[in-house]
Amino acid sequence: MTARAPIERLPTGISGFDDIAGGGLPKGRPALVTGTTGSGKTFFAVEFLARGILLFGQPGVFVTAEETADSIRRSAASVGFDVEAWEREGRWVFVDASPLDGEEAPVRTVGAYDFGALMARIDHAIRRSEARRVAFDSFSSIIGRFDDVGVMRRELVHIVAGLKALGVTLVLTSERSDEHDGISRYGVEEFVLDNVIVLRNVLRDERRRRTVEIVKFRGLPHRTGEWLFTIDSREGFVVIPLGVARPPTRASTVR
Amino acid sequence: MTARAPIERLPTGISGFDDIAGGGLPKGRPALVTGTTGSGKTFFAVEFLARGILLFGQPGVFVTAEETADSIRRSAASVGFDVEAWEREGRWVFVDASPLDGEEAPVRTVGAYDFGALMARIDHAIRRSEARRVAFDSFSSIIGRFDDVGVMRRELVHIVAGLKALGVTLVLTSERSDEHDGISRYGVEEFVLDNVIVLRNVLRDERRRRTVEIVKFRGLPHRTGEWLFTIDSREGFVVIPLGVARPPTRASTVR
Amino acid sequence: MTARAPIERLPTGISGFDDIAGGGLPKGRPALVTGTTGSGKTFFAVEFLARGILLFGQPGVFVTAEETADSIRRSAASVGFDVEAWEREGRWVFVDASPLDGEEAPVRTVGAYDFGALMARIDHAIRRSEARRVAFDSFSSIIGRFDDVGVMRRELVHIVAGLKALGVTLVLTSERSDEHDGISRYGVEEFVLDNVIVLRNVLRDERRRRTVEIVKFRGLPHRTGEWLFTIDSREGFVVIPLGVARPPTRASTVR
Amino acid sequence: MTARAPIERLPTGISGFDDIAGGGLPKGRPALVTGTTGSGKTFFAVEFLARGILLFGQPGVFVTAEETADSIRRSAASVGFDVEAWEREGRWVFVDASPLDGEEAPVRTVGAYDFGALMARIDHAIRRSEARRVAFDSFSSIIGRFDDVGVMRRELVHIVAGLKALGVTLVLTSERSDEHDGISRYGVEEFVLDNVIVLRNVLRDERRRRTVEIVKFRGLPHRTGEWLFTIDSREGFVVIPLGVARPPTRASTVR
Amino acid sequence: MTARAPIERLPTGISGFDDIAGGGLPKGRPALVTGTTGSGKTFFAVEFLARGILLFGQPGVFVTAEETADSIRRSAASVGFDVEAWEREGRWVFVDASPLDGEEAPVRTVGAYDFGALMARIDHAIRRSEARRVAFDSFSSIIGRFDDVGVMRRELVHIVAGLKALGVTLVLTSERSDEHDGISRYGVEEFVLDNVIVLRNVLRDERRRRTVEIVKFRGLPHRTGEWLFTIDSREGFVVIPLGVARPPTRASTVR
Amino acid sequence: MTARAPIERLPTGISGFDDIAGGGLPKGRPALVTGTTGSGKTFFAVEFLARGILLFGQPGVFVTAEETADSIRRSAASVGFDVEAWEREGRWVFVDASPLDGEEAPVRTVGAYDFGALMARIDHAIRRSEARRVAFDSFSSIIGRFDDVGVMRRELVHIVAGLKALGVTLVLTSERSDEHDGISRYGVEEFVLDNVIVLRNVLRDERRRRTVEIVKFRGLPHRTGEWLFTIDSREGFVVIPLGVARPPTRASTVR
Ligand SMILES: Nc1ncnc2c1ncn2[C@@H]1O[C@H](COP(=O)(O)OP(=O)(O)OP(=O)(O)O)[C@@H](O)[C@H]1O
Ligand SMILES: Nc1ncnc2c1ncn2[C@@H]1O[C@H](COP(=O)(O)OP(=O)(O)OP(=O)(O)O)[C@@H](O)[C@H]1O
Ligand SMILES: Nc1ncnc2c1ncn2[C@@H]1O[C@H](COP(=O)(O)OP(=O)(O)OP(=O)(O)O)[C@@H](O)[C@H]1O
Ligand SMILES: Nc1ncnc2c1ncn2[C@@H]1O[C@H](COP(=O)(O)OP(=O)(O)OP(=O)(O)O)[C@@H](O)[C@H]1O
Ligand SMILES: Nc1ncnc2c1ncn2[C@@H]1O[C@H](COP(=O)(O)OP(=O)(O)OP(=O)(O)O)[C@@H](O)[C@H]1O
Ligand SMILES: Nc1ncnc2c1ncn2[C@@H]1O[C@H](COP(=O)(O)OP(=O)(O)OP(=O)(O)O)[C@@H](O)[C@H]1O
Ligand SMILES: [Mg+2]
Ligand SMILES: [Mg+2]
């Protein structure tokens, strides 16, 4: 009965993630990655670009709004990715939307954020690098005032639509301040974006436990519920497949 | 003792739903469908129109306020509905109330939403297609500022009354940000609309579980409590009848 | 030791309710009926007038502030009450305080509600029909802005005192958005009105359960705690007496 | 070692209450009685005056701020107190601070409450009747706007100090909207008044249970914890002594 | 390795308290005593001064901001302290910062509290009596508006620094409205003061239970956790040592 | 595959902490230490500088924003650190950002805090002492008004970036008012800083229990979950290694 083809998949290459995603992220559509501090949002974003380069030869653009580009480079290096090399090859491009340009110079307009200029720089970076993947980390840090939820929603709609129009697949991160209140801090981002992934880092009985969950893929099936994952210096972001017990040799690293 | 006939039913054709609804939705009256992100609101709305066309030959109008028409077409295609074909036959009409007209052009008046113009377009679409069913997805995304609950209530009363006057049966979706606080985000929509359906997608012990519940049908009996349902690429939105165990072959899809 | 007679009772005629109420509602005094959406507030109000007409020959006035008169007529018909016949006989009078006059015409003053004019219309209807009972459904929908709790309290005091002065027994409904926070949404109505009844519709283990509770009768004894009730197409609003097991033949209707 | 005599007791005469109070309320000092709707605040206030008249020959003044004097008379009559007779004898005086003067006339200044005029009327009533007891029911209803907690505190300090200066023992009631958030709605009244009594009416497993607790007596010992009580048409407000099982003949009245 | 002597202790003389405090309060430093209404804050403050006079010959200043001096005198008398005698001997000085000067005269400036004038009077009282101990009961009641937490913090810093500069050991009380939200109402006082003591009066299974806990002593060890205490007409404020069962003869007083 | 070296470690020298930190704090990066009052934030900050001096010969700057320098000196002395000696040797420099300069003089600009001047003084102190470590205790106390979370975030970004640019490793403390709501009071600090450590002091069954947890190290592995620690007069801040039972001789000190 079908006429129009459904949404395609973009395999992320992130270990184990494509299995629970039913093949990959919905192609050309924005995905929200939300989590508390340290839950692994930035690592997910880094892996998303890195695996695209390593496994599929797809260039990527990383928009840094919280950390500096240099900080991202170092974090990536800590799990074995040589971002600088990719930058030299034009396969990874940073767009610095952080409050500080480079490590030292103070920013011009933090309060009234100039979204138009930012979008122009991102557009340019995408075209120059022929990027297929964009990571934006994080949305929360560029919103100066969170009071007016209506304005926040409108700005987000604009950013997302602008990037969607460029045909890239977007991973946009967003903060939540605890594990037990809905998806995002203001309950807005998850309704605007087509796809929603939650990273959790729950403290129970003095121990932490990391899980990833696909909460929504508009128009595409996916596995549901929470899946364990680890962040590891050798393998990076690894989703643990169902039925696979954590190997004993890893136990000491995790705690 | 009865003189006046009670409210008629409109069978939705959604698999299993009409059984718990006591035959269908109250005809000519608005129904609120509320749920968290990814709970299946848009699918319910799509199925409502699609089943009307396929099973009852009733044309429908789909008002898109969050996603674009194209996004809805693709989601519908993912469960086997060829919306474009129906559009060509004049049996399915989109009214685009989303912030973006088409995929790229920016919208004119997001802040001060022009409800009058929107109602005129919906009215026109209904008359042209002789629609009996209208889906409006979602109410939450067209409210610019959520602060003044009184204004929100008044606008909603107007929209609903306008559509009721046209004699169509309306499915209007609305957001909630978590599963545990009343019916809707601001506690208003459920009192304005005659009928209320809640879709839940609860996380318990790392697993998700989808249920549908009819919370209110003004003036009509219905089954009460939560009922399991699934969203499935082959069968779409399927409410599982009481006493029917989930078939083992489906288990892998659901998780 | 008593000199002055205590407050009289007005038997409602609602099946089983007068038993738990110690004979009926306090006569000539206002009663608040509060509950979540679909909890049965409108049905309680309808039964209150209908039983007065059928069992005691007492005319009644129904002030509709949320639903239209026609919607109430249909709901009443669904449990067997021919409201239109009573209207023709002058025993049931609607006062339409809903945002829409009739089904289609838009309202003039929703924001700054004209309470004086409304009270005059209610006064007129009561005198004309010699009504002993008044139902007002619902208070919440006529309050344009909920922000100023002080103003809300004052308006409510005025409405209630106006109706009390006319010697009628009032049932006034009010919304609550969930089952677990006090009596009413703003914690005000229950202190202003002399009598308070709560209708609950609690979801537990995926099933709904309806109960009615008399929380307060100023100056009169009553049974306390929650009592089960059902809404039924043949019998309407029925409070189930203590020690009466739900008959097996009803089980299928209730769920 | 003591030089100055500690605070004296004023036996209330309320059945069982003086036992838990260590003899009575602290004499000449204000006591706050707080509780949810229907918890028995007004009955406590009525009994406080009535027992003073009946058992100790002490006249009393009842300031009504929520209910009308007539409503209080009827409630009192329902438990056997003939307030009108006492009024004729000059032993019970009402000061009407309710929004409506008498049953029908509308009030002049609800918003900006004229506390000075009210205090003058109370002062006059106390001197005329040589009252030793004053009941003020309720403080919450005369506060027009609850927003400014600082103003509320100051007004309350003034009222209380004014009455304390007259040498009477005051019972002042105040609302709380649910059983689980501190003592009073805004967390202010309990710190201003010297003595605090909480009436509870808790719903557990569908049943209600009334308890009274002395939370604070400044400078005086008292029994602590919650004590069961009942409101009964023959005996009024009765605190049940420890170790006394509720007599079987009462069970049917209580539920 | 130590050069500079650590903070000295000031034994309070309060029965059992110095044991859990590791010898006494940190000398010359401010201690916050916070608790719900009736938790014993004022008694702690009274005992602190009284024991200083009785056991160590140290004069004290009591700043009353909520109750009047006379009310404190009577409370003290109720546990056997003859404050008036000490006042005559110049060993106990009241500084009345309460809204009412004496029992009857209305206060001049409650809203915009004149902290400078108050500090001058306290300073004078300390110098005149050669006080080593100051009790300030309570801080909460002199803050007119609680809205601006920043202003509250600044005022508190000033008061505390002023008293610290005078070399006295300060006990400052502060309100909390329930037992389950942090230390103080606005989460500010505990960070400004060097030492924090919480008095609890928890209701569990209808019974009350008093405990005292030292939450913080900056720069000094102390015992941690909650310790039972009683307020008793003969012995005043008594902390019960670990392993000491409450003597059977006391049980009836406590409940 | 790695090109760029990952972030280096700075061993803190705090007993047991470096083990769970995987060697130490990320070098040259800011770490947030958050906790309720008395949880040990100041001790952590003091130990961080003291161990740097004692074990690694690294000078440090301590910015005091809440307590005075003298208060810190005394607290440090209480666990055996002679800060004054280090000050004389130029190895420990205080920058006094507290509301009071020295012990007695009132501050000039608390409300509109002059961050530029403060940063200049810190900069100067760092260069003069050749400090490698900076402690800033606490951030919360210098924020005059907490209302505008956007402004708070911006100021914090500036402070942190300024210190990062100087190449020092920063420990910045921040308050939380209870143990159960996210990481920091406003949910902002933890996203701005690269590293997050939470100190907890939980009351359970009347006893307190101290734990330290590394919640986030950007770009570096660490042990996860909560670890017990004690504050001890002889050993200071001691994290207890896994599998080590608390020695019996210490039990009496801890409680
Ligand atoms: N083809 C498909 N097969 C199976 N499941 C699907 C398919 N398409 C979508 N889904 C499921 O349906 C979910 C989306 O449902 P839907 O878009 O109706 O949610 P929604 O309530 O409208 O969410 P939002 O509020 O974010 O718009 C997806 O998250 C996915 O789990
Ligand atoms: N004919 C009927 N037979 C059985 N049950 C019915 C019938 N008509 C209505 N009901 C039940 O009564 C419910 C509606 O009750 P009612 O309209 O009194 O609720 P309400 O409390 O007034 O809700 P709202 O606040 O939304 O107005 C319906 O949801 C349905 O479950
Ligand atoms: N004659 C009576 N016999 C037995 N119980 C009675 C009698 N009169 C009243 N009651 C009970 O007392 C309750 C009312 O108590 P009261 O008016 O003192 O409450 P309240 O706390 O003042 O409430 P509100 O805050 O709404 O004024 C009634 O709900 C009823 O349960
Ligand atoms: N003489 C006494 N003998 C025994 N207990 C007493 C005596 N006097 C007072 N109490 C107890 O002490 C309590 C009052 O303590 P206190 O006034 O110190 O409380 P508080 O914390 O200051 O309260 P508030 O915040 O309302 O001022 C009384 O409620 C009572 O239970
Ligand atoms: N010499 C000591 N020996 C043992 N324990 C001590 C010693 N000095 C302080 N403590 C403990 O350390 C606690 C204070 O720790 P610290 O000042 O670091 O807390 P903090 O988190 O900075 O608190 P605040 O937020 O109020 O500044 C004290 O409450 C006490 O329990
Ligand atoms: N090389 C590494 N090896 C193992 N684990 C690491 C490594 N680098 C970082 N981690 C872990 O990853 C966490 C940081 O993840 P990440 O920066 O992606 O979190 P985030 O969600 O982006 O946090 P924030 O919201 O604060 O930016 C660290 O706290 C650490 O536990
Ligand atoms: Mg990040
Ligand atoms: Mg949707």
Ligand SMILES: [Mg+2]
């Ligand atoms: Mg209704």
Ligand SMILES: [Mg+2]
């Ligand atoms: Mg009352």
Ligand SMILES: [Mg+2]
């Ligand atoms: Mg006190």
Ligand SMILES: [Mg+2]
């Ligand atoms: Mg500190």
